[in-house]
Amino acid sequence: MLAIEKLNQFYGESHTLWDLDLEVPAGQCTCVMGRNGVGKTTLLKAVMGEVAVKSGELRYTAEAGEIELTKKAVEARSRLGIGYVPQGRQIFPLLTVEENLRTGLAARSDGLKKIPERVYELFPVLKEMKHRRGGDLSGGQQQQLAIGRALVIEPKLLILDEPGEGIQPNIVAQIGQVIRQLINEDGLTVLLVEQKLPFARKYADRFVIMDRGRPVAKGEISELSNELIKQHLTV
Amino acid sequence: MRRFLSLALLCFLLLGITLNAQAQSTDAASSSTNDAAALELLEALDVESYTAKGEAITAILQSDDERARDWLQALLDGRLQRTEDGRFVLVLENRGRDWPVADVLTGEALGEMSRRDLERIGINNNLRNQLRSAIAVVDLYSLNVERRRTSAERLLGEVDGELVPTLDDLIAQEEDEQVRYRLTQAVAIYRAEAGEMAGVEALDGSLHPRSRVALSRAANGDDPVVANAAAASLSGIEQQLKINRGLETLYFGLSLGSVLVLAAIGLAITFGVMGVINMAHGELMMLGAYTTWAMQQLLPGQPGLALILSIPAGFMVAALAGVAIERGVIQFLKGRPLETLLATFGISLILQQLVRTVISPLNRTVITPEWMSGSLVVNDALSLTLNRMYVLGFALVVFAGLMLIMRRTRLGLEVRAVTQNRAMARSMGIRATRVDIMTFALGSGVAGLAGVALSQLTNVGPNLGQNYIIDSFMVVVFGGVGNLWGTLVAGLSLGVINQVLEPWAGAVLAKIIVLVFIILFIQKRPRGLFPQKGRAAEG
Amino acid sequence: QDDDPIKVGILHSLSGTMAISETVLKDTVEMLIEQQNEAGGLLGRQLEAVVVDPASNWPLFAERARELLAQEEVDVIFGNWTSVSRKAVLPVVEELNGLLFYPVQYEGEESSENVFYTGAAPNQQAIPAVEYLINEVGIERFALVGTDYVYPRTTNRILEAFLKDEHGIAEEDIMVNYTPFGHSDWQNIVAEIRRFGEEGKPTAVISTVNGDANVPFYTELSNQGIDAADIPVIAFSVGEQELTGIDTGPLVGHLAAWNYFMSVDNDDNYDFIDAWIEYTGDDMAVTNDPMEAHYIGFNMWAEAVRKAGTTDVDTVKDAIIGVTVPNLSGGYAAMMPNHHITKPVLIGEIQDNGQFDIVWQTPSTVAGDAWSDYLPGSRDLIADWRKPMECGNFNVVNGSCGGSTAAEEAEAALAE
Amino acid sequence: MSLTTESSTNFWLTRPFSERSTQIFLGVLLAALALVTLLHVAVPPDNPLHVGAYTVNLFGKYLSYALLAVAVDLVWGYLGILSLGHGAFFAIGGYAMGMYLMRQIGDRGTYGHPVLPDFMVFLNWDSLPWFWHGFDMAWFAFAMVLLAPGLLALVFGFLAFRSRVTGVYLSIITQALTFALMLAFFRNEMGFGGNNGLTDFREIVGFDLRSDATRLGLFLATGVALALGYILCRAIVTSKLGRVSVATRDAEARTRFLGYRVERFQLFVFVVSAMLAGLAGALYVPQVGIINPSEFSPIFSIEIVLWVALGGRATLYGAVIGAILVNYAKTIFTGVMPDAWLFALGAMFVLVTVFLPKGVAGLFRYLKRRKREEQTTDPDHQHTSKEASA
Amino acid sequence: MSFLQSLTQRDRVFDFMAPQASPVDVRHGPILYMEDVTVSFDGFKAINNLNLTINDGELRCIIGPNGAGKTTMMDIITGKTRPTSGSVWFGSRHNLLHMNEPDIASLGIGRKFQKPTVFEALSVFENLELAMAADKRIFPTLTARMTGEIKDRIDDVLETIGLTALRHQPAGILSHGQKQWLEIGMLLMQRPRLLLVDEPVAGMTEQEMERTAELLTGLAGKQSVVVVEHDMGFVRSIARQVTVLHQGSVLAEGTMDQVSSDPKVIEVYLGADDEEAA
């Protein structure tokens, strides 16, 4: 689905991603892990186009065939079916919940004018609070809104940056199940950043551990041993 | 002077003929023999002394020439002129260096003449009054109801004893309700001033200023009964006047408010919604106003049509200028809202000077079309100026339109999303660049519309924008940034407050008080009239 | 040195709020210079215009004036419109001993050794205008409406005193109203004027409303149906230039008092107009009173230079007193010892072609009075810059020259 | 922001002297003052190097504008308060000075009244209004130069900051303030000379205002005031209080949760800034010879902000550069191309914003960084060089 | 107050002369006491008759569904939000409802926000410096000096939060997790009597979570700590007393085991398969 090759990214003078290679197989959930500040969020932003990359390739397989993403504008990427749930929620604080969701309609190719009912089914609180301003929601509600908003696009590739953050346990579990369901039934591909091992273990297919801007270990999720964790995730 | 009208009317009546009866009996053949007499009549006008001219006017009035009214009208308009060879001509169009003229007596067009070679038969305000009255007298017998109404109106306060019986006759014959009412009133005013009870009674409840003058004279009269009745009438009228004055002030306030709303509403989009501190907003309005001027130049003689066409044209011109500004400058300042202040200030300087250099540093004349000038008369004490009524309506329509666009179209949602979180909006597939261009164009276009409207109220000149920019920002902020309703309510209420204060505080102090009021109000509501509430706004 | 051109400084705002009035004055002086050069220059030397833009900013006026005198070393300056700009420039021209020709009607109460006032003083405009209203039109009630600054305030004070003392007009028959610069909403004031005029006595408005505020003022007047025949407005700051920005149709018959109108029927005037139209290349170009003032001022200066045989400021200053040149209305203007000139006063009625029809004029010219006879503080002052008096504010009561000598004494004391 | 926190253990007022930027600034300023003085006094007038009285006067005016810009940068750059009304404080300081200068005229006015200024005689006033008393004494007037704007800022700021008026709302009410004052001062009844303002000054503390020596003195005094004002502002911004200000600018609410009474910090800095603006106005007036209500005009206040933005916000020296640059450009352009100078000035504003996002000062810093980068071109050392540059 | 008094009690006139806030009175046990607190936003009751008592030196965990009102509760304590009704006392002397944010902060209530908020233009070091407990009035702040002692303390905290290497970087460039740490560091610098910590371990790895747990349990005893967190593993590892909030009021209270076996809590919050998350 997405193949990343030799990706280099800089913030001003500081080199954040170093010759990064990464494969995100279609129809699977790939989980990126790593300590604070190693560049996970930066990687996702680079895929979305929110930060400029210095060099490297992002090859994305869409219906129309393989597309080089680095040449695409940000808004074009979401129109190619990439949904993004950023870290820190990034909802539109002064738009109502409903309007927040409606922004996602822009990227849909089918010109749908209504918010898919499925989103509300998944997060009933959003329906309840439809007319409240996004910024007034509680942290967890905002996170649910951010996920719901990405689902409005009906993405082919869903990028999630710590989606469980601030969400109550039973809904976290529910989110995990929905993701699995979408993967299994609709063939969705997921690129996930997650720190919480139980969640990763339960819902991801593959893992990648990053350190200092490059992957240092990868494999099937079952191969994620305590050994590896000690080695790369302990401070 | 005051009594001239009745005098004129009297002479006119003494002749025992009416012009319209005359007009029917005149035939073309007799006109050439009349020309010599006519020339003599006109010659009498071409003298130095205004007194002599006055006499000449009376003479014309008493002549039985059917062209008398036209001559008097031409004289009144300053179009009656003389060539060097002594011919009387009518100037058809007196702008520029050479004017098209026609012979007064024959009506034959004489082509263009240099203004140097023409000498106007001058009149002054006294003569102007006399002429108006003279025309009114003629018109009192006119078949045209409008003319009769105008002349009846002129009679208010101008009637004297000798005229009363004639007028009573006329009243009896008159078919038109309004003319009859005015004539009755005119007679009543004379009677009230003469201390007659009938006059006082007839004037009860009349709001016309002349009636009031008459009543107050009657109230100071000798007969205590009449005086008391007049005083009672007067106090009733005063009461009525107070109400009317209140309504008038409210109208003034709303109309000033609508100007503020129009000036601010475009800014409520570019600044309030997009966050661009657009100091060139005023100059965009100026472009709209100049578009109106240019339209009127393109369509000479059709100021009304030109004005209507200016609405789309003004919008387009300003919107295109807005696009140019957005593409040329503002797009490079994303995320640096304060810098937009600097750049757009520069743009406003450039636009101002551009107009000075390319067009002129002087103000331009924009003509008010017939249907927009004058007032809508509600009653004798209250009339609402038409141009401002149109502007008020226009402001409301523009507001409603904008509201629809911002609330009901996708653009409204997208622009808010883009301003609140640009990166995220783009990640959601919103074409931020396009949204920026369209929104800025919309805000600018509305500024252009404001300019079109302002061209009917104030100077169309290079300083137009400067005069409104401060007020515009104040209205937007006072209403609460980002809230269109706020802009509307703020504009209208500031307008009303200002106009309510003005009569007792004076214009300067009223303005100061309004500013102090804004400062204090913001203390109470630090985020304007309609603030964004809740967590979201506090950040 | 002798072949160097004579430098003429032009100090008029070409940008900012005053550009609207002042730009044409810059062009006028440039035209006059061009004409003079075509006629062979002055003293065999060419003239050269030095134009600067004080941008309607008063401190900048002072700075530019200093630049003209100290850096450019101009021989004379034609400039300024507003009184405040003149006040800002005054200390500079006095200090650097320059010559300034000021072309605009103003409030008086000033006479500087270095300034020549070619515009009207109040006695050359306001007073005759009111006389006309009372004697010829029969007005009994006056609304004095003005922009809130010194010129209208002073003029109105003089007029109030004049109306009450000389014509016995009662307090309640005088209404006074001030508005800020650029005032654009006249609804209330015009309504008030309308009511003021509805009391049964013939009423007139005396307007000292300035510049940009006039268009909305007249627009409102006509919309509220105030007609010149009912309540005439006589203005002191509305000329042909201002009328080019107004739809004059509804204004016909309103009045203005000036010392010159474009419609003056005189061949000198027609020549001037033709030259102006040619110079601007605009068929519709109009002339106005301050332009005439510059025309007179320029010719007076040229004449004085010719008479003195030099452009030296002190010599020219002495030579110019008494110089007489033709004005554009068929008469002559003479420079008086108080640095004001003689002018005829004309009353004109607005025509629908944006011109004025002259309906009245003073039988002879009136000499400008620097110090008003109607103000208590200045009643006793006279100005005379001839030797030996050489004083701008000589107090005839105590027989001494007011501030100036005191300043000189202080300067002398300081120098020691 | 390169705050040398760790070395700043000395007395807060002397702290700026240890900064390189301040050293350079003061060095350049003092050198310029000395050079102008020298070229004015020691070089004969016919020498092309001679600096005339006109130029000295002009520079004096620029320097007072520069001080005003520094005052605005203090509140805008470091406190995040975009004041669109600082012209009011400048003008009030100017009026205080103007009143003193008017009283110095004494009976040398045109009407020769011993006490009343000309415009009061002319308006037929019989006595001095109460607020004019005391201005015949230099010490009182000079105190008022600081106190009057300071007091206005105190009252206005107290109300505004207490109510937590922020952002554009604050900007607009500062604008309303100066607008209201402008209209008020235009009124002749106010007793400040109306539109004509105060002019025709003769002398200041006994020195003839029309002499070149006084002019040089005023120029030097303004230069010194600018230096002192700069040092004071620098001392404030490098202190912990300066960092609290920056914190307030970026996250006002968060600063409160740390226990800082934000409104008082804002008030303090605002008042200091207003007083500096007043001082600038007081130095400006005797040099230009007039003060009138147009200094209160909102557009003037916006222009001040433009100088700061153009020079580079939040640098202080940028404000100085901006003020001098814009006004020098104005002087040059209005003389050289009187018909088209607004095009040039407008274009300058546009180009600087688009091409120099951090103003002229930003350009300096960019060039400095470029130079340093060239010295450390080894890409592997980027991380370390980044840390070293901190 | 007489005029004379107003002159002598100048601290009431000039705030910068006011003495440091008086110490908290905890003789009666609780350091924080909330009674019948209700907050409504346009009719929606985010907090509904909430009663809560925190004892001096206690470490209390608060859990509850999204939107239960946990953050709002902290907003009330810190003065950000004014309750519609009810009372909130700090110790037995200070009525928090009569104070504003800085007053409450200087009394010794520190807070870490759910969404990390740091001063982005200031360096990490300066962020900590500003947070430090110190005299926060104007003139002391203006004349404050950087002593070796202060530097050592900041260095200590930098070490603890693992940001030593980034000390001179502007806080704006930190990653999400690093900002979380910086906020915790600022809280440590503040040395408050009562710490309110909203979701401290969001976005942290297991190991970092352990460190945070140690840190917070270490503080308890000397200081009182209120932790809001959704990570049950973390809560279990530090919790002694747990309060469950639901729809603005207390749903359950007790030890972790008691609470997590409460069917109501399982229903609204934990969900059936809680054992996974644990």
Ligand SMILES: Nc1ncnc2c1ncn2[C@@H]1O[C@H](COP(=O)(O)OP(=O)(O)OP(=O)(O)O)[C@@H](O)[C@H]1O
């Ligand atoms: N200003 C406001 N206007 C309207 N509703 C609000 C406002 N502030 C909070 N709320 C609502 O109050 C409820 C409580 O919010 P709060 O942030 O306290 O929840 P929380 O317990 O912290 O949740 P989370 O665990 O998701 O952070 C939520 O439903 C929220 O939508």
Ligand SMILES: Nc1ncnc2c1ncn2[C@@H]1O[C@H](COP(=O)(O)OP(=O)(O)OP(=O)(O)O)[C@@H](O)[C@H]1O
């Ligand atoms: N705008 C920026 N400018 C400079 N450096 C930045 C910027 N944003 C992030 N960084 C740095 O880049 C590095 C990677 O940041 P990133 O946000 O990708 O980390 P992360 O792996 O997502 O961490 P976390 O788990 O804390 O979210 C960090 O060291 C951070 O300080």
Ligand SMILES: NC(N)=O
């Ligand atoms: N002198 C004038 N009109 O200001």
Ligand SMILES: [Mg+2]
């Ligand atoms: Mg991250």
Ligand SMILES: [Mg+2]
């Ligand atoms: Mg919360």
